[in-house]
Amino acid sequence: MPEKALRISRASGPGRRVRPVMLAIAGDSAAGKTTVAAGLVATLGPDRCAFLSTDDYHRYERADRAGLPFTPLHPDYNYMEIMEQHLQLLASGQPILKPVYDHRSGRLTRPELVEPREFVIVDGLLPLHSKLARACFDVTVYLDPPEEVRREWKIRRDTASRGYGAGQVLAELERREGESAAYIRPQRAYADVVVRFAPIPSRTDPPATPLSAEVLLRPTIPQPDLGSVLHPGLSQVMHLRLARDTDGRPVDSLHVHGYVPPEDSVAAVKAIWTGFVDAATGVPECLGQVEPGVHSAPLAVTQALLLHHLLEGAR
Amino acid sequence: MPEKALRISRASGPGRRVRPVMLAIAGDSAAGKTTVAAGLVATLGPDRCAFLSTDDYHRYERADRAGLPFTPLHPDYNYMEIMEQHLQLLASGQPILKPVYDHRSGRLTRPELVEPREFVIVDGLLPLHSKLARACFDVTVYLDPPEEVRREWKIRRDTASRGYGAGQVLAELERREGESAAYIRPQRAYADVVVRFAPIPSRTDPPATPLSAEVLLRPTIPQPDLGSVLHPGLSQVMHLRLARDTDGRPVDSLHVHGYVPPEDSVAAVKAIWTGFVDAATGVPECLGQVEPGVHSAPLAVTQALLLHHLLEGAR
Numbered sequence: 001m002p003e004k005a006l007r008i009s010r011a012s013g014p015g016r017r018v019r020p021v022m023l024a025i026a027g028d029s030a031a032g033k034t035t036v037a038a039g040l041v042a043t044l045g046p047d048r049c050a051f052l053s054t055d056d057y058h059r060y061e062r063a064d065r066a067g068l069p070f071t072p073l074h075p076d077y078n079y080m081e082i083m084e085q086h087l088q089l090l091a092s093g094q095p096i097l098k099p100v101y102d103h104r105s106g107r108l109t110r111p112e113l114v115e116p117r118e119f120v121i122v123d124g125l126l127p128l129h130s131k132l133a134r135a136c137f138d139v140t141v142y143l144d145p146p147e148e149v150r151r152e153w154k155i156r157r158d159t160a161s162r163g164y165g166a167g168q169v170l171a172e173l174e175r176r177e178g179e180s181a182a183y184i185r186p187q188r189a190y191a192d193v194v195v196r197f198a199p200i201p202s203r204t205d206p207p208a209t210p211l212s213a214e215v216l217l218r219p220t221i222p223q224p225d226l227g228s229v230l231h232p233g234l235s236q237v238m239h240l241r242l243a244r245d246t247d248g249r250p251v252d253s254l255h256v257h258g259y260v261p262p263e264d265s266v267a268a269v270k271a272i273w274t275g276f277v278d279a280a281t282g283v284p285e286c287l288g289q290v291e292p293g294v295h296s297a298p299l300a301v302t303q304a305l306l307l308h309h310l311l312e313g314a315r
Numbered sequence: 316m317p318e319k320a321l322r323i324s325r326a327s328g329p330g331r332r333v334r335p336v337m338l339a340i341a342g343d344s345a346a347g348k349t350t351v352a353a354g355l356v357a358t359l360g361p362d363r364c365a366f367l368s369t370d371d372y373h374r375y376e377r378a379d380r381a382g383l384p385f386t387p388l389h390p391d392y393n394y395m396e397i398m399e400q401h402l403q404l405l406a407s408g409q410p411i412l413k414p415v416y417d418h419r420s421g422r423l424t425r426p427e428l429v430e431p432r433e434f435v436i437v438d439g440l441l442p443l444h445s446k447l448a449r450a451c452f453d454v455t456v457y458l459d460p461p462e463e464v465r466r467e468w469k470i471r472r473d474t475a476s477r478g479y480g481a482g483q484v485l486a487e488l489e490r491r492e493g494e495s496a497a498y499i500r501p502q503r504a505y506a507d508v509v510v511r512f513a514p515i516p517s518r519t520d521p522p523a524t525p526l527s528a529e530v531l532l533r534p535t536i537p538q539p540d541l542g543s544v545l546h547p548g549l550s551q552v553m554h555l556r557l558a559r560d561t562d563g564r565p566v567d568s569l570h571v572h573g574y575v576p577p578e579d580s581v582a583a584v585k586a587i588w589t590g591f592v593d594a595a596t597g598v599p600e601c602l603g604q605v606e607p608g609v610h611s612a613p614l615a616v617t618q619a620l621l622l623h624h625l626l627e628g629a630r
Contacts, residue, residue, distance in 0.1 A: 061425070079428060082412040089400070097372075097397040099412055099426050110376070110423040111414050113394060 019093045020050070020116045021313035022136055023306065025123040026187045027143035028180055029073075030154035032197060033123035035290060036143065039303045040121055042286035044310070050090070050117045054124025056099050057083040062106025071172075073125055073179035080130060087127075087136040090116045103162055119310050128187040139221060139309040142191035146198050149211070189247070192221045192309075195302050203259060210258030210265075210290075213298030215305065216245060217252040224308050226254060229275035237264040238271075238301065254305075256298040265297030272301050276308040334408045335365070335431045336628035337451055338621065340438040341502045342458035343495055344388075345469035347512060348438040350605060351458065354618045355436055357601035359625070365405070365432045369439025371414050372398040377421025386487075388440055388494040395445060402442075402451040405431045418477055434625050443502040454536060454624040457506035461513050464526070504562070507536045507624075510617050518574060525573030525580075525605070528613030530620065531560060532567040539623050541569060544590035552579040553586075553616065569620075571613040580612030587616050591623040 023040070025033045034053075041049045057079045058072060070077055079099075086096040095115040102109050128134050128142070145153070151173060158164040164172075188194055194216040199205065217223040226240050237260040243253040256268065266283075273283045288300025338355070340348045349368075356364045372394045373387060385392055394414075401411040410430040417424050443449050443457070460468070466488060473479040479487075503509055509531040514520065532538040541555050552575045558568040571583065581598075588598045603615025 059428075079412055081410060082428070085404070085409065094400065095396060096400075097394055097412075097414055108425040111426055113374075113397070 018116070018118070019091060020118055020120040021138050021310050022087070022091055022120045022122065023310055024127040024134075024137045024140045025121070025143065026126070026128045026141065026184075026191065027123075028150060028184045029125065029176070030150055030157055031143040031145055032153065033143055036141070036195075036299070036303060036306070037121050037123045039286055039289055039299070040119075040306060040310070042289075043284050043303070043307060044119055048118045050114050050120045052098055052114055052120070052122055053101075054078070054083055054122060054127045055103070056101045057086075057124075058099075058101045058108065061108055071176045071179050073176050073183055075126060075129060075183060078126060080126070080133075083126075084130060084132040084136075087122070087133050090114070090120050091136040118314060125184060126187070128190045129183060134190055138313040139193070139306065140191045141193045141195065141306065142188040144188055144194055144196045146196070149198055192218050193306065194218070194245075197298065200257070200259065205259045210296040210298060212258040213254075213256045213302055215254040215256065215302055216243075217254060217305075218245075218249075219251075221309070222312075223252065224276045224305065226252070229271045231271075234264070234268055234271060236260055237268040237297070254301075256301045258296060258298050260297075269297050269300040269304065272304040277304050277311065333431070333433070334406060335433055335435040336453050336625050337402070337406055337435045337437065338625060339442040339449075339452045339455045340436070340458065341441070341443045341456065341499075341506065342438075343465060343499045344440065344491070345465055345472055346458040346460055347468065348458055351456070351510075351614070351618060351621070352436050352438045354601055354604055354614070355434075355621060355625070357604075358599050358618070358622060359434055363433045365429050365435045367413055367429060367435070367437055368416075369393070369398055369437060369442045370418070371416045372401075372439075373414075373416045373423065376423055386491045386494050388491050388498055390441060390444060390498060393441060395441070395448075398441075399445060399447040399451075402437070402448055405429070405435050406451040433629060440499060441502070443505045444498060449505055453628040454508070454621065455506045456508045456510065456621065457503045459503055459509050459511045461511070464513055507533050507538075508621065509533070509560075512613060515572070515574065520574045525611035525613060527573040528569075528571045528617055530569040530571065530617055531558075532569065532620070533560075533564075534566075536624070537627075538567065539591045539620065541567070544586045546586075549579075549583055549586060551575055552583040552612070569616075571616045573611060573613050575612075584612050584615040584619065587619040592619050592626065 025037055027033050037051060041051050055072070059077055059079050060068065065071075068077070072078070086098065089096050093116050095113060097111045098114045099111050100109045122137070127137075128140055134140065151170075154173065155166050155169045158169045159166055196214045197211040198214070200212050230238065230240055236257070238254065238256045240252060240254050243251055245251045269283055269288065273287070283300070287303055288295045288297060290296050290299060340352055342348050352366060356366050370387070374392055374394050375383065383392070387393070401413065404411050408431050410428060412426045413429045414426050415424045437452075442452075443455055449455065466485070469488065470481050470484045473484045474481055511529045512526040513529070515527050545553060545555055551572070553569065553571045555567060555569050558566055560566045584598055584603065588602070598615070602618055603610045603612060605611050605614060
């Protein structure tokens, strides 16, 4: 992949700034980005991570939207050049004064100092939109839930914490569809890892059943050798198959099933954690947490694979 | 001056970003920085200038001050590293997302995009504090009014537009004195031009008399050859003498008197404007404006000399 050559190489040594390992989590609104990111930050420890959302680079406040010919998904709604500049600064070990978009109030508020840590985790609508931004990341992820799942998540979140009614959320999804197709979904092509959380279509599981995950591992970066841990005892909960991506490219596709008995889920998460993250410690409680008290093995496996990449990048 | 070698050199050519000419106007609170800067921006035209204040890099809001062991004059009260970063970006022709400190409300508000123009004019408390910041400027100015003049200016401004009482302003000046001596006044040593607006001590002029100016022109940058325009007819209003600076260094000292008859003031401003700024046009109305309807020839001469440097820098 010639573009990978652009990736800013890290160098740390006497007298040099430490360059962080940078992970992007891209996806549409309410695709689960913050849930995935929160588990990574909690596992690594907040003192080792800087976290930012590219939504902070919104050029407008919510009250400005009425007069605009585009939605927040459009690059012109965002300070894209400044976002690129800040990603480049962080990637080269320099601090930034990050703008802050407050999703509750819809206002741009007091900026915050972000100093690069060992790991920089970036989520948002458009972190993989431009070549310059992509070049800043060591690992890139795209969250790709089916639209009906995302719609449900978005209604639940925006009515609970952003002050909208369900009708408003549905109207907004419709208004955004064109820009979603034009600017958000094309980022899928630039991800090293593509994750789809979804129910298994052929099954009718009870409502509390965790969603399953399909994790595509592209050969754009060195991927962990999953074959080494996927023993036959795990085949009901997790299996790997060689597949073709939607564009025909060959890809490794890991399926993690949410409907299996809890002991199988625990075994699967443990296998991935021990094999690829940390053989010396147990699986931390925060891994796979959907919300307080609710765990998902497919989410935990996904996060463990991303932790593997972050820790490999830091070596 | 070895430090001058650090100054970022401008280069504009095919495929290169245009690097602006950068001017710093440093000085204590209410030293007249904004008044000097406003005339420069108005003369050059706002479309050719980017203007910013380093006070925008305050780390705290007014409400945070009570618990802090220092005042806004202290470098630790400001994001100095980010200020340096932003000056470097502008000096190399790149845009910044500038924080905004609202002096009226004392709040840090919605940031603003600043794109470099032909000229970047920066005023503030600490633009010349650090070597990295100084290296970004083509011309540096320090405003050095006597403390009693500055005190009067500060009381007038802060009670009129920042919501303070006179007693509060005086108490604040006292609280700041140590940091003023430690961090603000040392910047005087790094200025190419030092300007002192003051009444002439030996005279008792009526209250509306414009202040006179002493303009020190240091040989740290090529200074205009004032001898070429200072004909004997101007000697009452303006004269140049070789002097020693407070640190003993040789310096050209231009005195411009505020108390002379208006026709002499007009002649002096015209001589400087025609000789060093623009021989083809008349002196613009905005030059030397202290407030709407009030003009000062010493201010106009000062601004004309700074315009000379800005335009020379752009050649």
